[in-house]
Amino acid sequence: MEQAKDACLRLLAVRARSRAELEKRLGEKGFRLEITAAAIGRLTEVGLVDDSSFAEQWVHARHTYSGKGKKALQRELRDKGVAPTDAEQALSMVSDDAERARATDLVRRKLRTLPRELDRDKAVRRLVGMLARRGYDQSTAFAVVTTELDAAGFARISATGPDSSANHDGTEQSSTDDGPAGPDTARGLSRDTAALARRTRPEPGDDEAAADLVRRKLRTTPPDLDRTKLTRRLVDMLARRGYDPSTAYAVVKAELAEAGR
Structure with a gap:
């Protein structure tokens, strides 16, 4: 269990994470379900894992610094595995x-x-x-x-x-x-x-649209894909859609860090 706890702590040192995120990452690292549950349970007891607090932090940061609207924030919290009640409470902070x-x-x-x-x-x-x-x-x-x-x-x-x-x-x-x-x-x-x-294809030059494309693509890529290959694949995808290489690389790098890939 200690190894699983240490893995969680390393992930939490980068940014706050939901319980579902930690469960997914530990599963990808090969930890058994009972070990994962015990480690996350212990961290929950000491307040290091709290989906309600995570949701509030996520909404505040993404709304304030990334300019995300409620619909996008709701979708992101759902993707992070946050329960609807916790998500609704966090979203209520944005009037x-x-x-x-x-x-x-x-x-x-x-x-x-x-x-x-x-x-x-x-x-x-x-x-x-x-x-x-x-x-x-x-x-x-x-x-x-x-x-x-x-x-x-x-x-x-x-x-x-x-x-x-x-x-x-x-x-x-x-x-x-x-x-x-x-x-x-x-x-x-x-x-x-x-x-x-309702359009899904963004205009070239819009960094936020590029980030959205990357996030969509990441949902369909294998979690164990080599980071170098993944970066090249994502940058090439943006380049084909008209983004210049420097913008594409910067967006991909930021989104991979955000996703913990």
């Missing part, structure tokens, strides 16, 4: 106002890198997609994006020039080039952004 504020900060940062001549509709789709991939619900994402684009003075580019609202015959034009303005315009754009939120 709607806090989530919106974090989404606003992400959009403002992204806006600094967008070309000023970018069509407004394309900017909306790009920004809503970025928030969707980080786990923000579509309604929050769309509300934050439209507010921040208005505040930044992002004008829509059309055939008659920026912010043009009239056709050549003087009649009012909608914001989508699909016909005259009307009550369905907002709903149409909302449907567009909802469709984008």
Whole structure:
């Protein structure tokens, strides 16, 4: 049992881990189930393994420093084997106002890198997609994006020039080039952004999207795969999707460390 405890302590020295994570890693190292249960039970008694505390730490860190929304955090806690009750309690720490504020900060940062001549509709789709991939619900994402684009003075580019609202015959034009303005315009754009939120392939250059691709791939790779081979395989996957080698390597290295691989 002592060897199993030492293995757990080495893993916990890197970062806090859930009980399920420790059970999985000890199993991969060849420890028998009864030895694993005894070692983790002992560490639980002294407070070193606590799924409730782990979930709270995970939510705080991933929301504060990685900008993750509740949907993404809920999925991550489920992947870590955290019970729904512990996950729900941890997620309750993130209020709607806090989530919106974090989404606003992400959009403002992204806006600094967008070309000023970018069509407004394309900017909306790009920004809503970025928030969707980080786990923000579509309604929050769309509300934050439209507010921040208005505040930044992002004008829509059309055939008659920026912010043009009239056709050549003087009649009012909608914001989508699909016909005259009307009550369905907002709903149409909302449907567009909802469709984008369901996209699985990210835009090249988005580090968070690259990280999401790596995490998805890691779920299907053998746990005993050589780290060098695994790194090469993941970097090649990102390169094929348009990411430059330096970005791909940095993302893969970070995600492998996070996964303890």
